[in-house]
Amino acid sequence: MHDPTTRQLARRLLGSGLTLAEVHRQTGVPLSTLGYWRKNPDTGAGSGRSLCPRCHGRELNGRRYSYLLGLYLGDGHIAKTHREGVYRLEIACADSWPGLIDEAAEAVAEVMPGHKVGRRKVTGCTNVGVYSKHLPCLFPQHGPGRKHDRKIELAGWQRKIVDECTEEFVRGLIHSDGCRVINRIRRPSESGDRWYEYPRYNFSNASLDIQRLFTDALDRLGIAWTQMNRRNLSVAKREAVARLDEFVGAKY
Known part of the structure; x- marks a missing residue:
């Protein structure tokens, strides 16, 4: 670009x-x-x-591209088709979140204007997709095998977009591989057990490179995070959750 x-x-x-x-x-x-x-x-x-x-x-609409890049890194893949030089991008969206399916389709349409955006139903999921010869140009992270088995890093032009549209990038990653949940904790006391509830965001991805892209973005936004285990991260501090709520919120 x-x-x-x-x-x-x-x-x-x-x-x-x-x-x-x-x-x-x-x-x-x-x-x-x-x-x-x-x-x-x-x-x-x-x-x-x-x-x-x-x-x-x-x-290129940088804001929508940054969001779509987050979706792709989480639940997207690019595959060659039977037509020479033509690829298909698919973003897997759970049917539990119809609003997410619509927003994914809108993001694809804005990034790939003039292309037909399709929706392919599979069990419990809708794959939002588009065909183009230029998908590897837009998503150079494409390659053989699963993402967590190969190096994932952003090209210079992608880093510039993500730096300018960091909130949209984080939003896309959470909409694909994250969630907002209510955590419940039991505290014993003399008068009996007491339960406390608080919201938190979780993010799960097997690729350490994608995890690093996520945490680097959070760091740029000043949002505290915690590594729970090898593939899971959490944002639980009240002020950090409130910051994410400003531009992410619960899936719908």
Whole structure:
């Protein structure tokens, strides 16, 4: 993804007659992108179905992408289809949370405008999906095998988006692999047992890399967290829960 200033500069330099290599040296825009812009000078930011934010410089909604990235890292996968060069992204959403299914579909539609967003029913779950040749461009974490069996790290352009839209990223991670629950604790006393209740957030993921992305994001937001065991984390302090409640809240 390229910011508007970089795109405008590159298009102006292309229009001046400079070679692709010269414009690349001055702007850092990939040669393939510059070649596309030269062939399609009237494309603008690019909102067509076939245009990719990484390959063609189409505008990308950072807030919705950050949320969708969180969903993908938690409960999403990308697979090749029988059509050459075409991939399918699917986000698994439990049927217990119909609002989450709708929001996942909205996020996919905003990140992939012009593409048909489908919903595939399986037992107890709805997979929200979309087809595109450019899904690996948008989600470079894609690879063979399960996420916790391979290295997961963000590309530089992804880190910039997540840093700017950290709340949406955390929200996506919790909506996929987390929950807000009421914890009950029994305290014995002379007059009998007394029960105390308080809300907390839990997050569970087998990938230590994804856990680190989650906790790094919480640290940037100043939200205290605790490692419960190898794959489970908790946010239980009153002020930390209240902070998450501002932008996450319970699933619905």
